[in-house]
Amino acid sequence: MKLTMKKTACFLLFLSTCLSAQNSLHNQKNDELLVTNAMVVVGVGTPAEGPYDIHIKDGKIHAISGAKDDAEIRNKEIQQLDATGTYVLPGFINMHAHTMYTRAGIDMAQPYQHYLWLASGITTVRDLGSHTEVTLKEKKQSADGDIIAPRMFVYPMIWGNHSEKELKQKITEFKKQGVDGLKFGSMDKQTFHAASKLAKEYKLPVANHVGVEDMNAWDNIEAGTTTIEHWYGVPDAALNGVQNFPPDMNYSNELHRFRYAGRLWREADLGKLDQVLDGLVEAGVAWDPTLVIYEASRDLQRAVSSPWFKDYLHPGLEKFFQPNADSHGSFFWGWTSSDEVFWKNNYQIWFKALRDFADKGGIITTGEDGGYIYQLYGFGYLRELQLHQEAGFHPLEVLKHATVNSAKVLGQGDTLGQVRIGYTADLVIVKGNPMADLSVLWPRNIKPLTGDKSTGGIEWTIKDGIPYHAPTMLKAVREMVKESRKENQINYLVD
Ligand SMILES: [Zn+2]
Secondary structure: OOHHHHHHHHHHOOHHHHHHHHHOOOOOOOOEEEEEEEEEOOOOOOOOEEEEEEEEEOOEEEEEEEHHHOHHHHOOOOEEEEOOOOEEEEOEEEEEEOOOOEEOOEEOOOOHHHHHHHHOOEEEEEEOOOOHHHHHHHHHHHHOOOOOOOEEEEOOEEEOOOOHHHHHHHHHHHHHHOOOOEEEEOOOHHHHHHHHHHHHHOOOOEEEEOOOOOOOHHHHHHHOOOEEEOOOHHHHOOOOOOOOOOOOOOOOOHHHHHHHHOOOHHHOOHHHHHHHHHHHHHOOOEEEOOHHHHHHHHOHHHHHOOOOHHHHOOHHHHHHHOOOOOOOOOOOOOOOHHHHHHHHHHHHHHHHHHHHHHHOOOOEOOOOOOOOOOOOOOHHHHHHHHHHHHOOOOHHHHHHHHHHHHHHHOOOOOOOOOOOOOOEOOEEEEOOOOOOOHHHHOOOOOHHHOOOOOOOOEEEEEEOOEEEEHHHHHHHHHHHHHHHHHHHOOOOOOO
16 A cells, blocks of 8 residues: 555545554554654664654564655555654563463453553563463464464473472473473572573573572572572572561461561662672673562552553452462452551662662563562553663663563564664554653553543554554453453452
């Protein structure tokens, strides 16, 4: 379709017709696509530039040109997507995702999560533990463009202590299945180092849930872990002695665990902490802090009453989030204002450690850990970006965490995470300027969080050169939620 034809159509017909003409690009595979008139954020931390036209060919960014001097390309028979007034960013990478198919015994079939992720601008997820076989199958379907889903890197989980023989069996089997990496957690030193050694032999990167355990960040430094997830093992490695737990502390009780995690950062020796951060940076260990997954700990009411729950919270998740010792992270049966204050202070020290880590040259990435502790897929990720800003990073740096840094850690720094010629055409097209206000990334129907209601919202997420219309996917999610609520006779609590 030529621009001239399209322009005429738009002038002659009603606006809604033009919009639907644009929406018809949803999930359409074209060999070539021209995104016109876009303000471009490359992803590397440099300011926005443009307006440019982005010429996509065979799923890659083929050319980026000044919108005024590319009449030639605009006159070619290429499908066009008008991005006037928008900002175009590299597709976001969610470094801490869990693909889920049921929650609290309630069926939560795809594409529920896939749509939420894509509609939030997430074109790539690193899956840190799910149903490995099913997720590997979906990874292939996504890569082939057969399903509407983000690109997936599958890191199955090895949890707890195991003998070397058991570890070898597990890792050999995972390697045979074709996984991209491994997630470790809750291990003693022996298991962790044996598992890390095997991962190295098999050339599998490792994401480590760095808990309050026998091992801590010093072991990650020694093993050269690819990423540490969350944070606990960092201050834990900087304690003088052990944490000052009360006599009745029971680590198996999640209320205890999360309560006293809120008092961990303040006990770290700051001199030692500096050494730990130096060690992590020197060993090339990246940090995926998942700031958002603890937000309920510092402000439970905010998390419980998230404005997107009304339309988008699946009843399986709603049930799972209710306080229950059997649901991981649903520990709020005795949460107090004092706990929230400890956590608010906890965050301040954590933020400073993250900034110091980055200043020393450490690589910080972004992940959401959705499906737990009142965090919803995609929405939690966008909130994670705001928390990185709150930690003290400039929005351009936050976007770098979400794109360039995460791509690098995935070993994809040469193909993903930048709006650059030759890179995979993974793009987020947003109606508004995220550098002025990261909340423009929220869907437009989440009114309470958008200051200017005339702007905002991700309009398109492009993955492998295929455009997906975010409002169309969100509408489908609202329908899925409605249907499942009816089927399971669970009405969202605010209704
Ligand atoms: Zn997780």
